[in-house]
Amino acid sequence: MNERRDAFYAERDRRTRQCGGQDTNLERPVRIVVGDDAATTRAGQVAALALINMVARVHRRVALYAPAAPLRARSLVAADDLQDAIRATALAINPFLEIQADGALPPDAAVSIGIGHHVPADLDFTLTWQGGRGELIIGALDGAEPVGEGLLGAAAASVLGASALFRAVHDQPVNASTLNPLARSSGRNTDPTGLAGPLDVGHVQVIGAGAVASALVYWAREVGVIGHWDIVDGDATELHNTNRCLSMTAADAGWPDGITRLKATVLAPMIGATPHEAWYDQWDGIDVRPDLILLLANARGVRSLIAHRGEPLLVHATTSARWTAELHRHVPDRDDCPACRLPDDSAPVFDCSTGPAVPDLRDSPDAALPFLSAAAGLLLLAALLQIPDGGIASESVNHWQLDFAPAGVQLREYRHPPREGCTHQLDETVRSTVQRAAPRKWDQIPMRGA
Ligand SMILES: [Zn+2]
Incomplete structure (x- = not known):
């Protein structure tokens, strides 16, 4: 198993190494918590599924918490509910991904991120969004209302979250970030302009x-x-x-x-x-x-x-x-x-x-x-x-x-x-x-x- 695992990462991560990824740092566990509020919205599910998609392509050990909410977003692979979709997506991308039970990890052993507003207060980062604007917050939001809809904002937030986790496991500084791909703007004053498809x-x-x-x-x-x-x-x-x-x-x-x-x-x-x-x-x-x-x-x-x-x-x-x-x-x-x-x-x-x-x-x-x-x-x-x-x-x-x-x-x-x-x-x-x-x-x- 270990030989095959090594062979997989040796080949799979060639380009990741080229962009600064270090094997030992990518072994550090990443803890992802999908809030109960985010889990019930389509936007929240988009953020969760996209984040695990990106995480499984570089990181090697994760702890996942997601409610088994009915699936409202598109899953990359067939799945019964959100929890199943997150897990199945991660393993389809990386069959060697080690998925740990959430409670088994001491909180300080991992870099952690929450999706939505109803997440534990001890996480390193939180993702939120409104309309087309996605946001990465350092720490947690305090007693906020449930996160809303906003598909492009949720997508933008997942991108910010994936980059924060990659930096954090490499002991690099991470700062709060905002992005609206529709307004093509970043920074604190980015407006929440959104647009639905198709x-x-x-x-x-x-x-x-x-x-x-x-x-x-x-x-x-x-x-x-x-x-x-x-x-x-x-x-x-x-x-x-x-x-x-x-x-x-x-x-x-x-x-x-x-x-x-x-x-x-x-x-x-x-x-x-x-x-x-x-x-x-x-x-x-x-x-x-x-x-x-x-x-x-x-x-x-x-x-x-x-x-x-x-x-x-x-x-x-x-x-x-x-x-x-x-x-x-x-x-x-x-x-x-x-x-x-x-x-x-x-x-x-x-x-x-x-x-x-x-x-x-x-x-x-x-x-x-x-x-x-x-x-x-x-x-x-x-x-x-x-x-x-x-x-x-x-x-x-x-x-x-x-x-x-x-x-x-x-x-x-x-x-x-x-x-x-x-x-x-x-x-x-x-x-x-x-x-x-x-x-x-x-x-x-x-x-x-x-
Ligand atoms: Zn030319």
Whole structure:
């Protein structure tokens, strides 16, 4: 058993180590308490299931307390109630996860977190939310009302919670944090603006089924998706992908039977999408113009290929090993193009904020931690929800960087003007011809806010 456990973590945690994860620290128990108030709301269940999802991808020992409430949120795996869903999700992601009985752990042996307001007062952290705003509180809330609804806020809170636990087991400082992915703001004064689904942006082609796509699909399934989606990726799931891909289980990566599934095939059923097991440049659907292309891959020149399509609006999200999750917009003539902003041949940067770079792992520019991918997917989901009202297309900035800094999560804004000499984008006349030949849903939307 121990040999197999060691073999699992040696392979599964390659990218986690690259981002500063230390094996001995990840063995420290993490205690998660789902409050009775949170357990009965859909938002509370979303927070609980997402938090355990992220925790099981990096941590190795947990104590779980959750009421056996009827399941109202979507579970990654089949389950009878919330308690069962939390446990089954954790074990599907990490079959070697040691789940301890809550009472067996001395309180000071673990880093602890509560979800909702009805949780013990001796916890290290508490998650709360309102509308689209999620919050990480140090300690507990005092005699508060039951936590309410707010699906995106609950999702944001779970991301903040997962990053706090990862920092805390590594003895790093954790500060109170707030995030609203819809308002694209962080900090104390973040407003609680929320938005319910479903997500309806027409025919979508998702290019790339890696960690950000995996998170987007995970969150999108919860808000509901209308319209036809294609998911295009020729890559197979590997065990070291499961450290950060919210929709993947160990079995998807062939543990233990060696039968791996292709990433597109894993993600597509989550939202009723059509999987395409192909690389974008070889895909036979490349000539079909959808309403929206989500550029969530980076290899094989895909950024310049997609920049060259003449689309009026591109949105996508990325993570970096510097503990950031980033949302990008590209509107021709107003913004730079995706290939100029993120050149394919850029050397991977491994100045992880928590540990030294690991020289023998320099081959993986996609290294990330689960909460980084989850945050990138959540920022992207929020942006997509707003597209029908102009939203991201009408903003004056075009790049949002969520930095999981020790001082507290911070969202920064950048504006990248069109790059002089860009050879990736079509000029205005050609773009209009392309768009008129096959008009699509959002062809006019960037102009609305220009
Ligand atoms: Zn360019």
